[in-house]
Amino acid sequence: MKVAIVHDWLTTWAGAEKALAELLACYPQAEIFTTVNFLPKGEIPCLVGRAIHTSFIQKLPGAKKHYRRYLPLMPLAIEQFDLKGFDLILSSSHAVAKGVISDPGALHICYCYSPMRYAWDMQHQYLRQSGNAQGLVSWLMRWQLHRLRQWDYISAQRVDHFIAISHYIERRIETFYRREAAVIYPPVAVEKFRHDRPREAFYLTASRMVPYKRIDLIVEAFTQTPERQLVVIGDGPDFKQLKEKAGPNITLLGFQPDSVLIDYLERAQAFIFMAEEDFGILPVEAQAAGAPVIGYGVGGLKETIVNGVTGLHVAEQSASALLTSLAHFETRRQEDPTAYAPEACAQQAKHFERSVFSNEITTFIAQKRQEQMAKI
Template identity: 75%
Template sequence: MKVAIVHDWLTTWAGAEKALAELLNCFPQAEIFTTVNFLSEDANSTLERHVIHTSFIQRLPFAKKRYRQYLPLMPLAVEQFDLKGFDLILSSSHAVAKGVISDPGAVHICYCYSPMRYAWDMQHQYLRQSGKEKGLLSWLMRWQLHRLRQWDFISAQRVDHFVAISNYIKRRIETCYRREAEVIYPPVDVDKFCYDRPREKFYLTASRMVPYKRIDLVIEAFNKTPERQLIVIGDGPDYAKLASLAGPNVTLMGYQPDHILVDHLERTQAFIFMAEEDFGILPVEAQAAGAPVIGYGVGGLTETTLNNVSGLWVEEQSSKALVECLQQFEALKRDNEAAFSPKVCRKNAERFATANFTQAIQSLVKQHLSR
């Protein structure tokens, strides 16, 4: 059986790329198709045994640093991939990968991280953050996003079967594409964490520093309560801005290698997560390391944590609500030392183990191919 796995772009090694790696483990004979491949040498070594096809965007000027600016060309780029002769096409998509044109005899299954957010419900936030709310350029971008939405809907009809990463995304697929989807949670390597190490007094958050992650709210909450210690791991465009907000009880460590992040997850008393995420791998990793999660109770977090068992849900996305939730968490721990036990957190995280993902994907593919 010839298998093609289509991925939007390969530029960083994040959650979608970890899922891609597990898809490749399921189908070691697969060839990869992607708009651009600018992964580091270390990350690329994971994919080295696979043939990788890139689009014409790979060769365009400044594509390595500004590949996102070629988004209007990406629908055309993925439609140029020649998938003739492939029996199974797996698109790993949060943007354009699902838009490939497949052989009529092939089965196309899309593992969907989300419909294209900046073209749908986050359009206005995207325009605000890019400073394009008004003027001629704003209207040009709105027209491009309008056309992108049209293509996104049309290309979704080419997919034979949708698989969503969470029930939250399943609902978005139904809203945006009018398509049904099954849910298979992304793989999380829970076995790399030790969950029974002694806990220390600091709180931890970790993320790429971009606006929607709301690290600013977390820092603001800890600035209001200087008796609490916060460690922040991660880097990104907002790093300097966030560093300027941090009080003396907030330590920004910047980017750290994986073993440093693992070490902090295994020692923190709780992991803070205030983003509205489609799934969120870090909260699952925190629980795998025995740490409860205190986070904004919407989206994927409501599926990956058990409120009052392996974490506490913050009612609204504000620093005030987070401070109140921290107080509640500490009161519950004082009243009952066994509350939010590392063993319970780890048990919940094991629902998302890599083996479960592999078994579910292979079973689903077998089922649809047999039809």
């Protein structure tokens, strides 16, 4: 079986790319197609020696640093890949990858992280954050996003079967694409954590410092309660502003390697997470490390955290709601020291380990391949 894996772009090694690595492990013979590839050669073991095909955007001026500016060209770029002769096409998509034009005899399955947020429900936020909420440029961008939505919907109809990364995304696929989707959670390397280390008094959060991660309200809540200690790991555009607002009880460590993050996760009394995420790998990793998660109970976190057992769902994205949940967490811990047990957290995390992902996705694909062959 000849397999093509189509990925939006290869510029960083984050959650979607970790899922890509598992897909490559499942189908080691696969060739990779992507709009651009600017990952350092030889540094990603699963990509070494593989055939990686890029689009014409790879050679456009400034693409390495500003590839996202070429988003209006990406539908055209993704449609130029010649996939004739491939039996199975796996698109790993949160943007344009699912839009490839496949051979009519091929089976196209899309592992969807989310329909394009900036083209659909986050359009207005995207325009505000880019400084283009008003004016002529704003209207030009709105027109481009309008056309992108049209293409996004049409291209979604080319996919034979969708797999969503969570039930939250399953609902988004149904809303925007009018398509059904199976749910297979992304793979998490839970085996690299231990949950039996002594717990310390501090709370922990970790994230890239960008607005939607809502580190600002976490910092605000802990600044209001100086008796609580918070450690913050991560860097990004908002780092300087957050550091200026943070009280003396908050330690901002900036970017740290995985080894440091793992060490803190294994010692923290709880992990704080207030973003609305499609899935959220870090809360699962925190549980694997034995740390309960106190986080905004919407999106993927609602599915990965067992409320009252491996953490607490915060009712809304606000500092006051977070403080209420922190007080509830601490009161229950005082009344019952066995509450939110590290063992329970680690057991919950096992539902998302890599072997579960590999087994579920290969079984799903084999079943759909068999159904397709039966119709021929």
